[in-house]
Amino acid sequence: MEGTATPIKSGAAGAATFPGSDSRKFNYYDPKGRKSTHYEDMTLDVQPDPDRYLLQDWIINFPDGTPTYSKDWTRCKSVDWHKYRAVDQEWEKTHYQRQSTICGTVQSVIENGRRSGAAARFDKSWVKVLQDHLGAYKHAEFGLGTSLMQAQRYGFTQMINNAILTNSSYKLRFGQDLTLYLGEIGLDIEGGIDKDAGKKHWMEDPIWQGTRRAIEEIMASSDYLEQYIAINVVFEPLVGELFRSGFVLQMAAAHNDFITPSVVSAAEGDYERNLANCVELVHNLLNDQDYSLHNKVIIGEWVEKHAKLAHAAAAQLQPIWSLPRVKVASFPESFDLARNRFNNVLQQCGLPVPAVTA
């Protein structure tokens, strides 16, 4: 027999039959459903774990002895961090497709709106609201995005970290969407839009200080799950959606503005997915075989802490509802909706509603 030559002239599947020649599925993890999804194949076990296949353990440590990845980076505990799957099943292809579609839609709306001269017809009182308050709010989105960018380093599995990463990507895109949008419509509006006004309000206006504080508390947390949960379960329904849906989307049309709602609604679509991803993780933690109670206490503490901050932040936003000339939405109604949404998310998760929003 020849020692080296290969008698088979094709490298294609099926060209020969031998042990393993039909083993054409990743076989080292248990799919969540009956069959592996493409997302699972792209994601599972790429970040290794000494409890699974990492024979030689983590091979570099931080100076205090903490390994490259540590379960201690959150106060939550789990018997199986690998169980989690992101509900939106994103991997690179689907992420770019979705982000790119949003970029295209947003740009198209802005271009066509501007071409029709829409921005010049915006109500003057509304232009000032966009300049000062949508201008301020863009910083909140950026703060959430950078917090999540930080958090995606710490999760114990690829599934958790990638879900946080895509969430960060969405938030940072939206922060930039608002920034560029305000810059562009400013070109069409007499007197323009003061590009520094938003940041000034963000830093100094009492209306925004509660929100800035709530965001800074999230940024300062060193527990990545506290950050992830505080953002999606608490801040987003109580403040983010309140401002986006409860104010901008409702008020804009009455002030001749059909562009801003389209730009802003992209964030609502993003949030639906990120909320689902986060709730799935919370659900896993609250139903953990060993640590259900422990996690309930920890997450409950986080929710209470951040709900106080977010609730106070939301209350401070009230004067904004009085600024537009046509008052088609009232703050109490919007705030009620936000509280209901928040309470509903908590109930769906199986978490107690904190006193502040009860």
Place this chain on the structure above:
Amino acid sequence: MSSGLTLNKITAQKGISIAEATSRVADLGWTPTYVQEAETFPTDYKISKVPRDPMKQVLRSYFPMQEEKDNRVYGALDAALRGDMFRNVEPRWVEWMKLFLAIIPFPEISAARAMAMVARLAPGEELRTGFTMQMVDEFRHSTIQMNLKKWYMENYIDPAGFDITEKAFGKCYASTIGRQFGEGFICGDAITSANVYLTVVAETAFTNTLFVAMPSEAARNGDYALPTVFLSVQSDESRHVGNGHSMLMAMINDPSNHLLLERDLKYAFWQNHTIVDAAIGTFIEYGTTNRDKNKESYVELWHRWIYEDYYRTYMLPIEKYGIKIHHDDVAAAWDRLVKKNYVHKIAQFFAVGWPVNFWRIEAQTEKDFEWFEHKYPGWYAEFGDFWKWYGRKSVPGETNMLFDQENGYVYPHRCWSCMCPCVIREDFCVGEVDGKLYTYCSEQCKWTHTVAFQAEYEGRPTPAMGRFKGQRIWEDCYHGWDLADAIKDLGFLRPDGKTITAQPHLRFDQKDMWTLDHVKGHTIQSPLVLIRDMSPADRDKHVAEYRAGFKIKPCNCGNGHHKH
């Protein structure tokens, strides 16, 4: 349409300039006043200068651009299948992709995680968008590579090895070296790991051999998929090189950083050399069937990408800031590649260890010998017989190369720093840290462990510096194990539970395939355990003998074609 009139001219409207857009986006950040951000990944460096973003891109243009790149990649993969690519692909090449693609998604996603570590360190927010795009890029790279691997698994003649890929990554004696690379991006001093090791050295210098040189070789072996994916990946790297350089420039203007920078540039360059050259050098030189004498060899590619592009064009100019560059190490790495046959000796190591691999390695043949001798004069005298032995011992029933007494190969020690085998025998050295003996492939790697990765560097406290930990020597995990039991424990078996995933040949017929029965009865030993057990005198003798090297015995079996 009249001349000079275009649709664009009719529809164009005034917009804000790129410079204005990036400056507004950079102004999204602020300095918190209610609560300070926790410094979670500390560094011993001081960064007081605001790094500039050289790329000036915003996410609104980034995402559509990337989607377009993706469309090309996935379109090309479909086209490759329609064009029956796998009918003409060289299995010798695709087999090595089982190793390469098991390793690379982890370093890629680690690079995404690394962005968390550098993003908060620099003052100002201008570079934040650059870091954001890099984070999403790396997510792209990791998952697009997983997709490529799945695609090979579904369409290539022998899927075994692809099917266990991430499990194999955690267990294999070779992929562990790649993990040192990936963990190096995200653990320890944040600047050392996420800036110098990752962006300044790995991405600026060595991705060119990884993602440019290797795809060329893939194409020569009928594999059009790897170039499609990896050249697309490489097109993102220029952004990352920009991020790295910008951070470097923000640090370099503070002289108190110079000592640390010199340390990290030296460590990162040397470890990138030992790891990347070992892996990519072997894939390019030994994974190919193309022996065109006009093509560049790995060392010629290295000279172009590492020596000219990185060392001369990128590194040397930073000397003007007062940084002492590791000239001697660049020369030493070059000598190791050209005079000391680093890649060839690594390929030998991969080959003798084949039973604990999860891919096939076939013997090199006359045609290969001819090319090697042409590109590396003297190669045949040193390595010809080895590959003849390997061809001869590729038949089930023969004694596995590693344990065979006939061929004269001596299994190498492992390096505690880079985890590569200490294959350049004369460079082998030992050292002690906290009273414990360690082995190293080179004086530079010994310096990395004993001097660089410590709490103090040249009298300066370095409290943020990482430490080498874990079961760093793979052979320690299986010291005293029977080879068959170790393979079983690794899980490197085909679905029948007895045929070994790896094979020392490309023969796709069950009767030619090795099973556990063919390898049992041999005991794995860890060279580190053995040397630690030696008396000082025996140890000195052993080190001297090891450094003297070994000679492969003549194989009178005729060009690797042994008749049975």
